[in-house]
Amino acid sequence: MQQFQVPQFIEVEDKIFGPLTTKQFFYLLGGGGLTFLIWFFLENYFFTLLLAAPVIALSTALAFMKVNGRPFIDLLSNSVTYLIKPRLYLWQKSKTEKQNMEQDITLARTGLIVPKVTKSKLNDLAWSLDVMQHIREKEERES
Secondary structure, three states, rough: OOOOOOOOOOOOOOOEEEEEEEHHHHHHHHHHHHHHHHHHHOHHHHHHHHHHHHHHHHHHHHHHHHOOOEEHHHHHHHHHHHOOOOOOOOOOOOHHHHHHHHHHHHHHOOOOOOOOOOOOHHHHHHHHHHHHHHHHHHHHHHH
């Protein structure tokens, strides 16, 4: 019988570029490239720093930051999806639900469907029977 080695630690990505994974490397490469383009086209260092700081922060967050054990890109994509999608939920009772309900009521009245009895309903029924029994005993004593 041939034995196969089962892979372990499948959630850990391989480190290909030194201490960085492929995704981390490309996030940092993209951020560095965009920073270089900003520096190349803007001659003023103040504006370069002003525009490049958010790019550097975003690229390092994409590469290294995790929120609740999930990559930052997941949080970012879920946030954008939440902001873009409409969030108006309206409930309208359909006619088919009403017809099904009426059909169930008629079947329950004919005895074809036995209603479910829960513990609380049984307790209520037992209590009402006890009260009725006490009332009957009281009426018998008075008469």
